[in-house]
Amino acid sequence: MFKAFRIFILLTILFIVAASTWLTQLRATDWDVPLWVSIYPINGDGSPDTERYIKNLKKNDFRDIETFLAEEAEYYKVAIKNPVIINVEDKLIEQPPKPPVSRSTLNIMFWSLKLRYWVLTHGSGSGPSPDVQIYVVYYDRDNNKKLSHSLGLKKGHIGVVHAYAGRHHTRKNNIIIAHEFLHTLGAADKYDPATNYPLFPLGFANPDSQPRYPQKRAEIMAGRIPVSENEAIFPKNLYRVVIGKQTAKEINWLKN
Numbered sequence: 001m002f003k004a005f006r007i008f009i010l011l012t013i014l015f016i017v018a019a020s021t022w023l024t025q026l027r028a029t030d031w032d033v034p035l036w037v038s039i040y041p042i043n044g045d046g047s048p049d050t051e052r053y054i055k056n057l058k059k060n061d062f063r064d065i066e067t068f069l070a071e072e073a074e075y076y077k078v079a080i081k082n083p084v085i086i087n088v089e090d091k092l093i094e095q096p097p098k099p100p101v102s103r104s105t106l107n108i109m110f111w112s113l114k115l116r117y118w119v120l121t122h123g124s125g126s127g128p129s130p131d132v133q134i135y136v137v138y139y140d141r142d143n144n145k146k147l148s149h150s151l152g153l154k155k156g157h158i159g160v161v162h163a164y165a166g167r168h169h170t171r172k173n174n175i176i177i178a179h180e181f182l183h184t185l186g187a188a189d190k191y192d193p194a195t196n197y198p199l200f201p202l203g204f205a206n207p208d209s210q211p212r213y214p215q216k217r218a219e220i221m222a223g224r225i226p227v228s229e230n231e232a233i234f235p236k237n238l239y240r241v242v243i244g245k246q247t248a249k250e251i252n253w254l255k256n
Contacts, residue, residue, distance in 0.1 A: 029185055029252040031078055034085045037181065038130035040122070042092045044137040044162065045144060053165035054091050054138055062086045065174050065181070068238040076243075076253040084181075087130070092122055096135055096160050099151070116156045132184050134159040134177060141166065150176055152183025159184055171237040178238060179220055185251045190222040190244070197232050198222035205242045219244040 039062060041054045066084055073083045097114045100107040119133060139147060139162065147162040159180035163173040183189075190203035201207030203222030205215055214227035217240045224232035225240065235241050248254035 031073075031080050031083060031252065034080065034082050035131040036129070037084055037086045037132045037134060038089050039086060039177070040089045040092050040133065040135045042095055042135060042137045044095065044139045047140040047143060047165075050138050050140050050165040053167075057088055059086060059088050061170055062088065062174060062177070064171065064238050065178050068178060068241065072243040072248075073253065076248050078253050092135070094122060095137060096122075098148070112153060112155065115153070115158060115160070119156060119158050132157040132159065132181060134161060134181060136161045136163055136173070136177065138163055138165040140164075141169070150180050152180035154184055154186050157184040172234065175220075175223070175235060175238055175241060178241075179223060182220060182243075182247065182251060187221050187247045187250045190219055190246070191224065196224060197230075198224055198226050200226075202244060202246045205244065216240070217242050219247065221247050 041057055043050050043054055063086075066082065066086055069084045070082050073080065096118050097111060100111050119135075122135075135158075137160065141164045144164075147164070150159070150161040150163075152159040159177070161173070161177050161180055163169065163176060191198050198204055198219060199222065203219050204212075204226060205217040205219045209215065212226075213229065215225050218225045218235045220241050220243050222244075223234070225235055226232045243251075243253070245254060249256060
């Protein structure tokens with residue numbers, strides 16, 4: 001009898017968590033009010049140059065993300081004029097837990113739970129309670145030639161972005177932040193993970209163009225501009241990026 005009661009309680013808790021997650025996702029993509037996005041900078045390598053860059057970060061450094069999303073929302077005739085408002089929070093000291101080396105389903109689930117718990121204890125900001133939390137871990141390019149993979153989780157609406165410090169990296173960083181932000185809303189990648197080459201047609205900004213190459217812009221969830229059958233380049237800024245129709249459907253900007 002006691003065992004059955006424990007199972008009932010556990011199932012009830014799981015149901016409440018699942019229902020809460022579903023309702024949160026529904027509210028995040030109904031687009032009747034702006035989404036509040038908090039960005040938390042973190043010094044990933046402890047370098048003085050990275051520290052100086054973080055200290056001088058302002059909301060305006062992320063303005064082109066807001067502009068990009070507003071212009072794309074207008075293109076898809078989304079009712080809200082400014083779908084996203086970004087706040088820059090104080091620097092955090094501790095870094096989020098790293099993804100597991102072994103990407104088994106169990107390891108990923110356990111890491112996801114650890115990350116969500118970490119966010120609960122490292123996410124209180126000065127502004128309104130955020131709908132999406134993006135943790136941007138900055139590194140000095142001179143000492144870090146290769147960065148860890150960035151990610152965005154739909155459950156919990158959490159993003160972890162690994163980026164280079166420096167003004168000349170800001171616009172490219174913002175492309176990655178926008179990409180991971182859309183992941184938190186349910187958008188899927190549209191590139192081949194083995195090659196990073198955009199998938200046709202979903203990963204092409206203009207799949208119907210003739211000739212097909214070179215494309216002039218990137219689809220945000222593909223991340224690169226296909227310039228030939230075998231080459232794709234990273235865009236310089238968000239002005240050369242679009243939200244494709246499939247991505248618009250995934251974030252509820254476009255009905256099927």
